Amino acid sequence: MGLAMSRRSLVYGLYERRLEAALPREAVPHHVGIILDGNRRWARAGGNRAAHGHRRGADKIADVLGWSEDIGVQIVTLWMLSTDNLARDPEEVGELLGIIEDAVAELATSRRWRIRVVGALDLLPESTADRLRAAQELTSDVEGMGVNVAIGYGGRREIADAVRGLLKEHALAGTSIDELAQTLTVEHIAEHLYTKGQPDPDLVIRTSGEQRLGGFLLWQSVHSEFYFCEAYWPDFRRVDFLRAVRSYAMRERRMGR
Secondary structure (H helix, E strand, O other): OHHHHHHHHHHHHHHHHHHHHHOOHHHOOOEEEEEOOOHHHHHHHOOOOHHHHHHHHHHHHHHHHHHHHHHOOOEEEEEEEEOOHHHOOHHHHHHHHHHHHHHHHHHHHHOOOEEEEEOOHHHOOHHHHHHHHHHHHHOOOOOOOEEEEEEEEOHHHHHHHHHHHHHHHHHHOOOOHHHHHHHOOHHHHHOOOOOOOOOOOOEEEEOOOOOOOOOOOOOHHHHOEEEEOOOOHHHOOHHHHHHHHHHHHOOOOOOOO
């Protein structure tokens, strides 16, 4: 059994290196969005509680960020908790929030990546929101790869918040609704999104075999390429990540044209 596993690891290692070597560097995505899906199902398949899957999923994050950094990705957005997730069993949500807080704090403490929190923090417990803000502040001067942690995030909520922020800004400036309606552009709304100032994602990956976005970066992903992986998030391997990037690199991006 041990010899078979060693051989399998050797084969996968060779395959990974071949995949990475074949990636055209000019075609590596600048911004990758990842929907971290399948933690609960992974845990249940092994007869464990959901929290066990969430912890294993949290352990995977630093690995994936390292893989992204290795090939030259500049920004990674991780969807860690949706607004819909907040409606789950309160005990599970409480455990999940604690796991997320610890995971983000650990990423920040490493000061390897620049953390940015994207989501409706007002929907989260104040203690959670405070820890997330602290992680963001701790890495505000880091020049490494940018990491957006989408927590309490929903695409519709983000757009609603953007429009709300736009209206408040113009109300303070004395702009009437009629004046705003005549001048409103797509760019005006984009400037009030959680990810304002960042390029839209080039590639969006979803694990667990589900082939839908569920509202992830609803506005920003209009021209993104999508890749759906069968593996549950805790089982997501470097070879799976490289396959996703290879698939992206081989596509002709039409950008809606």
